[in-house]
Amino acid sequence: MARVLVVEDNPESLDLMVYLLKAFGHVALSARDGLEGIEAARLEHPDLILCDIQLPGADGVEVCHQLKKDPALRGIPLVATTSYAMVGDREKLLGEGFNGYMSKPITPQTFIDQMAPYLPTDKDKPLIDEIKFRKSKTKVA
Numbered sequence: 001m002a003r004v005l006v007v008e009d010n011p012e013s014l015d016l017m018v019y020l021l022k023a024f025g026h027v028a029l030s031a032r033d034g035l036e037g038i039e040a041a042r043l044e045h046p047d048l049i050l051c052d053i054q055l056p057g058a059d060g061v062e063v064c065h066q067l068k069k070d071p072a073l074r075g076i077p078l079v080a081t082t083s084y085a086m087v088g089d090r091e092k093l094l095g096e097g098f099n100g101y102m103s104k105p106i107t108p109q110t111f112i113d114q115m116a117p118y119l120p121t122d123k124d125k126p127l128i129d130e131i132k133f134r135k136s137k138t139k140v141a
């Protein structure tokens, strides 16, 4: 089980990601704007952060800069979640400091597999196998 912070202002996207994370046994933490996301990262120190780019308060790039300049937080994997319209910006986002990139809209069938490689490896390696096992046995509504 991993504790995953989702920073997303679109209610449908947020609900879907939270639903999928919980369905696969993770703890989902959520924030609806950039400042709330930075605060949640400081308070909760999650295992992974999935962060939208277009956000009120502080946009995803600003969230990234704030987290990556903080020695206590820069080690948390930070993955940008952006719409198809921004796919060309992948390299730019990685250059800003993001550890990875996932495109939206979220596809329920592949979301967990796409996210898995960004989970911290040591303690979660067995977990990833367990997720795949569970996924093969469990139908997600």
Ligand code: MN
Pocket: 008, 009, 010, 052, 053, 054, 055
């Ligand atoms: Mn947004």
